[in-house]
Amino acid sequence: MSDLREQPDPHALLEWYDRHARDMPWRVGPARRARGDRPDPYRVWMSEIMLQQTTVAAVKSYFEAFTARWPTVSDLAKAEDADVMAAWAGLGYYARARNLLKCARVVHTDHNGVFPDTYDALIALPGIGPYTAAAIASIAFDRPETVLDGNVERVMARLYDEHTPLPAAKPILMQYASALTPQSRPGCYAQAVMDLGATICTPRNPACGLCPWRRACAAWDVGSAKELPKKTPKKRKPTRLGIAYIARRVDGAWLLEQRPDTGLLGGMLGWPGSDWADAPAENPPIRAEWQTLPTEARHTFTHFHLRLTVKTALVPMDRTPIRGHFVEAELFNAEDLPTVMRKAYALTKAA
Template structure:
């Protein structure tokens, strides 16, 4: 780490944020805050859960749909699990949707629909970890908690010219971020430093000439900004294989199966299928003449790549499945399926 000639000034970043804050559906901007508008903890919480490992662009439409359909945490708490999981379909990381419901129900039942206004109270809720608790505390309740996401890590690594690779650098970067978190306007500051990383201090080609902290940035002075943060080499992802069985009854109904609550795609509706292994067992969910499609459905999860063999069949009305249940054609909506299941279905539409 290089020595700095001057410490980054949170006030300079806040002044920049007041002029350049991103407009987001879950955010109360600096002008609104000056007018006395307070952030809604429900909307802050919802956005933070959705934004975990997901881009702002991907989240916006889901956030709008969820908050329109379930405008309060109590509305969400009383929703049917299947409706929430279907509304989440396509956003990925489905454990977040299950935790969303668990948390909403605890807030509704144990806190009369009002989110706790302390870090300790928030982190005790289902699905809320240290980062999310800090973000809600700061943004919703203006508490001086330190928020450290990927954008902030990148800003801190560059401002302090920190070359320790991630993830080992996380506690070091947290110390830097904590030292800069101000007692004045901490919620705006948290959003400002995230905006700085998202719009100026970007992973590639950072716009250093526009940065309010440029003169305080050790990496800019050293010419190393583009090389930071350093990251340890990623392990190569393994590839798993599976089989998806897409059966359609002669009246158009399709055979679907609800996945177990735990594990990938937990609680989601999808095509009956095999385990995802090196050598999946061919075990059709209903007796039929199965046809194997010539193309595979491919999808990448966090820890592995998946290749699905897709088998299709047309079955008579009186055939009983070994597992799963038929969903009428006028009720079935492929958009309610997880992305990998939609990919498998799309292959049937091209044959």
């Protein structure tokens, strides 16, 4: 069978994409592009930042909320940091939100509110790495840049039956992907190969019978598609412990604290707490009779699991916090808190 295998044809993939392109709120589909419509680089950039390590399903509502509230990059650049961080709450990986603001302000100030249209200029912006620069350049500006996200890595590994495990395989897979990137319609091609990985060449049970590149796929030819891409085993995540102090004043106000700009949840509003460590030290933010809840708030970050002991207290009006500040009940919105803080809050409501 190997002697009969076709060569992968970018144009065959584009024909498939013209019929099966996913409908995304940030995307200008192939029919509209054929009529001359062009994507808004701001929306492409916003979507790519939000989609880093996050699913399309989780991103859609955030994207629509952000672009409705801040319809241009200059609108976002002028936004208050706290408003943007609150709007991002729940999406995770909060360094992205800080970089979002930094990038918006550089584009507004140094580029007159217009995104640059080349890979080299895009990668110089805050928070934009090689993949994102290539994605914006190709999708928004039809530059023949090569995109290589997780979906594309999987497609290339199977297409060429590449058994080198990730992450060591990345340069090899980039070479495969670069050789296939066409000069014609590179923006549509970039989205097509990502769509192929997301909808057909899926991690489990790929729908090889529907794939436009099936007869060019070496892994399909030898029956190894489900095994690829190979991955180096991940190290076991450690577990850290912490304490969250949830204090409410007798008038209903909640004691909150803004976290430092750097580090996990940087710049986010949350419950005052201890360090996250093997043996965290008590560090209450206000003098009170603290009660420990019988259950923990548990959350998993990229590199570790977190188990938070939740302590609650009701404090009088004249009690001054050591750190943090009280937020009036009518101004408090739990949805503005990051996910782990919302989990701790939910335990207090259920107690």
